[in-house]
Amino acid sequence: MPEQFERGELERLRLHVLPTKRFKTFALSLFAGIPLSESRVTPTALTPFVLRRGTQSYPDTLQFRERLDNLYGAGFGFDLYKRGDHQVVNFRLDIINDRFVSSSESLLKEALKFLGEAVTAPALEDGKFRPKYVEAEKTTVSKRIDAIINDKIRYAGERCVEEMCRNEPFRLHALGRKDDLPGIDAGTLTEAYRSWLQDVSLDLYVAGDTSLSEVQEIVGGAFRLPQGSPAGYQEPALIPARDEVQTIVERLDVGQGKLNMGLRVGSSYGSDKYPALLVYNGLLGAFPHSKLFVNVREKASLAYYASSRLDGHKGIMTIQSGIEIANYEKAVGIIREQLAALERGEFTADDLAKTKAMMSNQIREIQDSAFERIGFDFSGVVAGKDRTGESFISELEAVTPEMVVEAAKDVKLDTIYFLRDRKGEG
Amino acid sequence: MEKMDYPKLQETVWHEKLENGLEVFVLPKSGFTKTYAAFTTRFGSVDNRFRPPGGDEMKVPDGIAHFLEHKMFEEPEGDVFSRFAAQGASANAFTSFDRTVYLFSATRQIPENLTTLLDFVQNPYFTDENVEKEKGIIIQEIDMYRDNPDWRVYFGLIEALYQDHPVHIDIAGTAKSVRSITKEMLYDCYNTFYHPSNMTLFVVGGVEPEPTFELIRQNQAGKSFPQGGDIRRTVAEEPPQVKDKKRDIRLPVSLPKCLFGFKEPQGTAQGEAGIRQELATKLALETILGPSSPLYQKLYDDNLISDNFGYEFNTGPGFAFSIIGGETANPEELMERVTAALYDTAAKGIDSDVFERTRRKRIGGFLRMLNSPESIANEFTRYRHRGGDLFRVVQYYESLTVDELNELLKSHVSPDRLAACIVRSAEA
Numbered sequence: 001m002p003e004q005f006e007r008g009e010l011e012r013l014r015l016h017v018l019p020t021k022r023f024k025t026f027a028l029s030l031f032a033g034i035p036l037s038e039s040r041v042t043p044t045a046l047t048p049f050v051l052r053r054g055t056q057s058y059p060d061t062l063q064f065r066e067r068l069d070n071l072y073g074a075g076f077g078f079d080l081y082k083r084g085d086h087q088v089v090n091f092r093l094d095i096i097n098d099r100f101v102s103s104s105e106s107l108l109k110e111a112l113k114f115l116g117e118a119v120t121a122p123a124l125e126d127g128k129f130r131p132k133y134v135e136a137e138k139t140t141v142s143k144r145i146d147a148i149i150n151d152k153i154r155y156a157g158e159r160c161v162e163e164m165c166r167n168e169p170f171r172l173h174a175l176g177r178k179d180d181l182p183g184i185d186a187g188t189l190t191e192a193y194r195s196w197l198q199d200v201s202l203d204l205y206v207a208g209d210t211s212l213s214e215v216q217e218i219v220g221g222a223f224r225l226p227q228g229s230p231a232g233y234q235e236p237a238l239i240p241a242r243d244e245v246q247t248i249v250e251r252l253d254v255g256q257g258k259l260n261m262g263l264r265v266g267s268s269y270g271s272d273k274y275p276a277l278l279v280y281n282g283l284l285g286a287f288p289h290s291k292l293f294v295n296v297r298e299k300a301s302l303a304y305y306a307s308s309r310l311d312g313h314k315g316i317m318t319i320q321s322g323i324e325i326a327n328y329e330k331a332v333g334i335i336r337e338q339l340a341a342l343e344r345g346e347f348t349a350d351d352l353a354k355t356k357a358m359m360s361n362q363i364r365e366i367q368d369s370a371f372e373r374i375g376f377d378f379s380g381v382v383a384g385k386d387r388t389g390e391s392f393i394s395e396l397e398a399v400t401p402e403m404v405v406e407a408a409k410d411v412k413l414d415t416i417y418f419l420r421d422r423k424g425e426g
Numbered sequence: 427m428e429k430m431d432y433p434k435l436q437e438t439v440w441h442e443k444l445e446n447g448l449e450v451f452v453l454p455k456s457g458f459t460k461t462y463a464a465f466t467t468r469f470g471s472v473d474n475r476f477r478p479p480g481g482d483e484m485k486v487p488d489g490i491a492h493f494l495e496h497k498m499f500e501e502p503e504g505d506v507f508s509r510f511a512a513q514g515a516s517a518n519a520f521t522s523f524d525r526t527v528y529l530f531s532a533t534r535q536i537p538e539n540l541t542t543l544l545d546f547v548q549n550p551y552f553t554d555e556n557v558e559k560e561k562g563i564i565i566q567e568i569d570m571y572r573d574n575p576d577w578r579v580y581f582g583l584i585e586a587l588y589q590d591h592p593v594h595i596d597i598a599g600t601a602k603s604v605r606s607i608t609k610e611m612l613y614d615c616y617n618t619f620y621h622p623s624n625m626t627l628f629v630v631g632g633v634e635p636e637p638t639f640e641l642i643r644q645n646q647a648g649k650s651f652p653q654g655g656d657i658r659r660t661v662a663e664e665p666p667q668v669k670d671k672k673r674d675i676r677l678p679v680s681l682p683k684c685l686f687g688f689k690e691p692q693g694t695a696q697g698e699a700g701i702r703q704e705l706a707t708k709l710a711l712e713t714i715l716g717p718s719s720p721l722y723q724k725l726y727d728d729n730l731i732s733d734n735f736g737y738e739f740n741t742g743p744g745f746a747f748s749i750i751g752g753e754t755a756n757p758e759e760l761m762e763r764v765t766a767a768l769y770d771t772a773a774k775g776i777d778s779d780v781f782e783r784t785r786r787k788r789i790g791g792f793l794r795m796l797n798s799p800e801s802i803a804n805e806f807t808r809y810r811h812r813g814g815d816l817f818r819v820v821q822y823y824e825s826l827t828v829d830e831l832n833e834l835l836k837s838h839v840s841p842d843r844l845a846a847c848i849v850r851s852a853e854a
Contacts, residue, residue: 072790
């Protein structure tokens with residue numbers, strides 16, 4: 001029986017503590033989410049970059065990093081991503097449990113203090129972020145946005161979603177918009193940061209050899225947040241697919257073509273239909289025994305990778321494959337045929353059993369990683385759907401072939417995106 | 427069954443060398459749901475000239491170890507992935523310079539999955555037809571990497587550093603070398619390198635040692651193998667000079683990517699001494715180039731580096747080299763300033779406070795890594811093949827001295843063994 005989260009609240013923070021002795025570390029994870037919007041996306045993206053430059057106690061970046069080194073090389077970092085129609089900043093800190101090292105201080109306490117200060121008590125000058133940090137991090141974010149194109153697999157994936165979601169906030173990138181950066185300075189960013197702290201939904205997770213009461217006691221002094229109670233998350237807007245599939249072809253200097261497809265699936269993580277959709281995605285393209293891998297790669301030898309991914313928080317699915325450019329029509333034909341076959345219910349009981357076995361295994365494996373366990377739990381928080389590993393596995397086991405066919409009928413192709421070379425252009 | 431206890435780390439590893447020569451390790455992780463198993467052969471991309479036990483020397487096409495890895499998953503009754511899927515396991519494999527690793531992770535049916543792992547790797551099935559079909563897939567894999575600037579700059583640097591040592595050969599080979607591979611060549615490689623005496627099995631996670639060993643013993647006792655023997659690998663003599671001082675590659679990138687590094691002319695020492703050398707060199711580089719070094723901060727402030735700036739120190743049979751760099755607006759200036767700092771520290775020596783802080787950081791990083799069964803299995807096997815012990819890393823670190831680091835640094839950063847590779851966009 002896996003350990004269970006203990007839950008509490010402390011002013012604006014929701015606390016989730018997983019007491020466990022299995023790990024050599026304390027894993028800390030803070031999720032901070034707000035609705036995606038044009039006006040806030042860029043300052044929100046820039047904020048964690050500036051926060052990681054220094055705090056009140058460690059205002060210089062070198063002091064900040066030396067402090068982490070002295071905490072036995074605590075791993076501090078952050079990620080920016082979209083969860084449904086929200087932009088989430090996820091701060092993480094991974095630190096050794098004191099019992100493995102000869103430390104005189106409580107490392108959990110020091111880690112929580114550090115994280116709390118990094119997020120809520122940054123280094124300031126005249127009540128504003130240090131202009132030097134803001135300017136440097138604007139450059140960094142701008143370079144990150146530019147660098148997306150370097151990895152063609154990622155670039156093609158993001159372009160496809162951007163084209164499909166052209167008329168909704170989801171088209172925005174979690175890193176924000178490059179064009180907004182020049183208009184931001186230390187003053188405007190500090191204002192944006194303060195209002196972000198007012199509105200943001202905050203979930204703090206701790207996994208390790210501790211308890212809710214211990215964490216609660218430390219957190220009280222570690223986070224300096226505005227008054228209030230925890231904010232929640234909203235359900236994503238479920239948009240129907242275009243009446244006619246749009247095809248976008250983009251040309252760059254590439255050798256291999258990247259074929260991507262965007263599909264609408266009609267429901268999201270919180271829905272009772274979600275388990276059937278996930279099984280559908282498993283049959284289609286999540287595993288080496290799935291239809292895409294078997295037919296595009298193994299039978300036709302067209303690609304090295306061919307897979308599908310379900311974004312349950314947004315209610316969309318994507319398909320991705322890298323192919324020889326001349327094989328475009330052939331690959332599109334084979335992929336569309338797999339979608340049609342699933343709609344006709346053409347899969348065996350054996351395929352279904354394998355898919356369920358693989359998915360159940362993935363969910364059970366999550367239990368062995370502190371950060372994955374935390375990520376799974378947070379999905380439930382965002383969607384307002386309480387799922388444990390066991391309950392989710394039971395939901396998947398209960399999916400029948402008929403339910404998969406029902407789910408398949410809701411899946412609609414919206415966008416085909418092809419990244420190809422410049423030969424024969426114009 | 428031999429018990430290896432590491433009380434400070436709260437880990438216990440069980441070990442046995444089977445009659446056929448297979449080395450087996452089991453590490454039970456109490457409370458873990460998942461089991462991860464890695465079945466490793468000492469056969470990688472550098473093993474391109476060898477003499478099998480009792481045979482004549484052969485030279486095999488580039489990329490054959492990786493090709494063999496792909497083809498192992500095919501069995502007369504179909505694809506092995508499908509069998510693993512039916513048993514709820516996710517399986518995979520990878521090929522590196524000196525190893526090929528087959529692995530699975532699962533939370534149920536561990537005996538069945540272990541049996542499948544042992545059986546499929548010990549049952550080659552290559553036909554003219556299935557070998558031919560794989561070529562299209564692997565050529566797409568090669569094309570995918572050709573469009574990836576990070577891979578290109580990384581391998582471009584190794585090609586610039588090495589003249590003769592096969593570490594400079596791309597692990598997947600080229601479209602041409604892949605097309606020349608035949609089923610006979612695959613069998614030759616298989617028969618040479620997949621003998622149990624050249625292999626290691628590591629099982630970690632929610633398992634009991636004794637029943638696990640018993641299953642593996644029984645499985646191996648039911649199979650017959652020819653007498654194992656010494657595989658003679660012909661390692662090319664690598665001259666001390668680099669092949670090219672600088673390589674330029676054109677690919678569309680947002681900013682140039684620049685990597686540079688030094689090669690150790692003789693590779694690293696064998697056994698524990700080599701492991702210490704590797705850890706010490708990495709520690710020395712971290713003190714100068716890590717994110718909490720003054721140099722890193724200055725380069726960042728001067729807009730010469732991004733968060734992806736970093737370094738590596740890679741070692742294996744007959745090779746050892748550092749790789750330093752990342753994306754930068756000005757490759758020449760970056761290289762100039764970083765190498766100047768390296769030469770300067772090599773001349774003056776590393777500060778002992780910085781040494782202590784950085785050592786503490788690396789010990790913490792090592793302990794955090796032990797949360798991951800995958801990392802334990804892969805790193806343990808890598809250390810073992812080189813005659814070291816992963817679970818003694820903390821002791822290795824604790825026994826290092828700043829003088830030792832200074833000596834190593836001085837001999838490593840030699841200007842005549844420096845090469846660079848730069849990927850930039852074509853001029854408009």
